[in-house]
Amino acid sequence: MSTGTADGEMSPRIEVTETAADEALSLLEGEGLDTDEAGLRLFVQQGGCAGLSYGMRFDDEPEPDDTIYEHHDLRVFVDPSSLNYVEGSVLDFEGGLQGAGFHVENPNVVSECGCGESFRT
Template sequence: MSTESVQGGGNDPAIEVTPEAAEEALSLLEGEELDTDEAGLRLFVQQGGCAGLSYGMRFDTEPEPDDLVVEHHGLRVFVDPASRNYIGGSKLDYESGLQAAGFHVENPNVVSECGCGESFRT
């Protein structure tokens, strides 16, 4: 069952979260003993990498007043105003496999990525 609510977003395109990503993030949040009703995953963009920008993620106990707050499958995702311009409309997924496992952002705003896939340019 997919639930979505958006707060503070205005006309910004929301962030989508797959069930796999929500399940993994919620498990990690609970492992950190954070209240999943208030805490969430902060998704942001920072300067860095060979293409200029890179994604960052961390857990926060609550959103900042001007954050976009999106909830999918019980996971709250917080996005600051500066990052919204770069990642609005993106999808957060979790992939696991023999070679690697981790969160992956599918971003429709990206015009190029570096060879290793760790940074991007819009």
């Protein structure tokens, strides 16, 4: 397991905005999870019209081969195969008339489907 921090322990490959961290921490606490151990898992899976899509869920603890990023007290777990697709990304939370949700700003994306739910690198 490797760890990246905003403090420079290792160059962060995943950034998290303060807004996204606050929202995720609030949801984690609402689920009764210990925010010192639990975290948000960011992963990439096959699917969507462009071929790949993002997935997120809360996990009680990281897997042994995960890379762990900590930003604004939020722990983010990324498995090795997903890291290849999301390296350099920023996780944000957006609210608005179209609905609120987490959004991944990924510099590796070369195209997205029309609805924005899937991507290709």
